[in-house]
Amino acid sequence: xxxxxxxxxxxxxxxxxxxxxxxxxxxxxxxGRLLPPFPExxxxxDKLIKGCQSRVWLDCSLRDGRLYFxxxxxxIITRGIISLLIGVYSGATPAEIAADDFAFVDTIGLRQNLSxxxxxxxxxxxxxxRRVAREHVExxxxx
Amino acid sequence: MEIxxxxxxxxxxxxxxxxKPLVYFDNAATSxxxxxxxxxxxxxxxHANANLHRAVxxxxxxxxxxxxxxxxxxxxxxxxxxxxxxxxxxGTTAAxxxxxxxxxxxxxxxxxEIIVTEAEHHSNLVPWQLLCLRKKAVLKVLPVxxxxxxxxxLLPALLTDRTRLLAVAQVSNVLGLAAPLPQIIRAAHxxxxxxxxxxAQGIVHxxxxxxxxxxxxxxxSGHKMYAATGTGVLYGKKKWLEAMPPxxxxxxxxxTVRWDGTTFAPLPAKFEAGTQNINGVPTLVPAIExxxxxxxxxxREYAGRVSDRLAEGLAARGDIHLYGTPSAPGEKIPLxxxxxxxxxxxxxxxxxxxxxxxxxxxxxxxEPLMDRFGVTGMVRVSLLPYNTMEEVERFLDALDVAVxxxxx
Numbered sequence: 448x449x450x451x452x453x454x455x456x457x458x459x460x461x462x463x464x465x466x467x468x469x470x471x472x473x474x475x476x477x478x479g480r481l482l483p484p485f486p487e488x489x490x491x492x493d494k495l496i497k498g499c500q501s502r503v504w505l506d507c508s509l510r511d512g513r514l515y516f517x518x519x520x521x522x523i524i525t526r527g528i529i530s531l532l533i534g535v536y537s538g539a540t541p542a543e544i545a546a547d548d549f550a551f552v553d554t555i556g557l558r559q560n561l562s563x564x565x566x567x568x569x570x571x572x573x574x575x576x577r578r579v580a581r582e583h584v585e586x587x588x589x590x
Numbered sequence: 591m592e593i594x595x596x597x598x599x600x601x602x603x604x605x606x607x608x609x610k611p612l613v614y615f616d617n618a619a620t621s622x623x624x625x626x627x628x629x630x631x632x633x634x635x636x637h638a639n640a641n642l643h644r645a646v647x648x649x650x651x652x653x654x655x656x657x658x659x660x661x662x663x664x665x666x667x668x669x670x671x672x673x674x675x676x677x678x679x680x681g682t683t684a685a686x687x688x689x690x691x692x693x694x695x696x697x698x699x700x701x702x703e704i705i706v707t708e709a710e711h712h713s714n715l716v717p718w719q720l721l722c723l724r725k726k727a728v729l730k731v732l733p734v735x736x737x738x739x740x741x742x743x744l745l746p747a748l749l750t751d752r753t754r755l756l757a758v759a760q761v762s763n764v765l766g767l768a769a770p771l772p773q774i775i776r777a778a779h780x781x782x783x784x785x786x787x788x789x790a791q792g793i794v795h796x797x798x799x800x801x802x803x804x805x806x807x808x809x810x811s812g813h814k815m816y817a818a819t820g821t822g823v824l825y826g827k828k829k830w831l832e833a834m835p836p837x838x839x840x841x842x843x844x845x846t847v848r849w850d851g852t853t854f855a856p857l858p859a860k861f862e863a864g865t866q867n868i869n870g871v872p873t874l875v876p877a878i879e880x881x882x883x884x885x886x887x888x889x890r891e892y893a894g895r896v897s898d899r900l901a902e903g904l905a906a907r908g909d910i911h912l913y914g915t916p917s918a919p920g921e922k923i924p925l926x927x928x929x930x931x932x933x934x935x936x937x938x939x940x941x942x943x944x945x946x947x948x949x950x951x952x953x954x955x956x957e958p959l960m961d962r963f964g965v966t967g968m969v970r971v972s973l974l975p976y977n978t979m980e981e982v983e984r985f986l987d988a989l990d991v992a993v994x995x996x997x998x
Contacts, residue, residue, distance in 0.1 A: 468608060469944045473995060476937075480998060500952060501936050502966070521966065522934035523996055524941075562940060564952075 462555040475527030482530040485519035544580035610946035618972035626876035634869040669799035674857035682790040683713040685809035685824035690717035692834040700726040709762040738765035738914035760792025765914030766925035817877035818870040838863035897924035903986040924973035
């Protein structure tokens, strides 16, 4: 199984294949299209990520000490972005995610190439993934 | 004057984004500035940067003259009867907040009513909502129909003897349709209700004559009509403004200040607390000159053809839903809000941006209107007379490419 770092490198490599941001968007759109949609009934308020202009839902489950994320959005590029994020972090342990710096989104220039509102949305997505991981880490300490 | 000559007056239009020529279609948010406006700002900053009115020195005198001459120019531009009816504000939002507070203090009590329309920008909605909360007054809403027209037929039933003020946009920032203001104002006045007209979108396209219109209040922003940001105007009939208490206090708006009480300056200073926008306000003069220049017959005719072509091109696509369908020629400004089936508004704006097109997406500060049409947002393209036929053709082609890309 790949590590977070290996999966990040894969994304960085994928992104570096395209010079134009329009092509990078095409890549994100493709990723978004491949993300399995949430069943309508699971798009609930508690899974909605606050701070995104387009709606983003995120869910996660813990299996064998690892976090697995599912997500959806009503906008295709946002679907691509959240798909990219959960592709990297799904299957990692809460401690690994909580300790991660998420700097690869800057390496690929994602944050800088989004509109300010979208960049805010990206920050909210990252914050939510981080918070979920931290809650699991803290929960474990409590036991 | 040819369109190329017009564009040469706006250096900001000649820009590249992501290595592609910029097509600026977000004019309803902010217009690009002509060099004359930039120069006026620079001139004021370099050679007339001093506080107004009070100081006796030469620089203050120059700055004061530029500021007060602008008041005269604005008075003439909007057809007000008196110069003291022109209050400079930071923009339309600031003007509505001033009005909602001061008019509310003077004339609105518990059980009184304010009417807004369903097509208002949040800036002409939330200040009234807050006023009603403060005064335990009732906020009533004049709805729009499916074509985006105000249901003026419902207005007589909505107006009562308790209705103190009706707030309506000259032109909706989402639908682009001009409100039937004479009809609305007549109906309101017949019931003793004052009318505020939000001219933020209307003025740069249609201008205004506040006396002919007989509205009680009118506001507009400088930055949407070629002037510097942070400039704006609240017009009010003298009889109202004189009866209203100040909004903010301090600075030149005082008469005398004593520990046992303070009196206030007469109009217009009463409503201009603090240091004025010394460098910004004088840019309204070249902005007004630009408005007049671009109102030239041949340019207007060209702008009309450009707008028609855009409307046609959008309407020709079966998968586009346009909001705000005009029922008479000249009723719609060159502003088109739409949704594309199966494509999220934000995705479309993002892809268009990377292709060089600046358009607006989202709820456009009009959430109740988005709810009314059952959408989470729209894409809006808005033009000014410096936009060209070629830009529109390129946009329509780019739209095809973007939609295909997003829909797959």
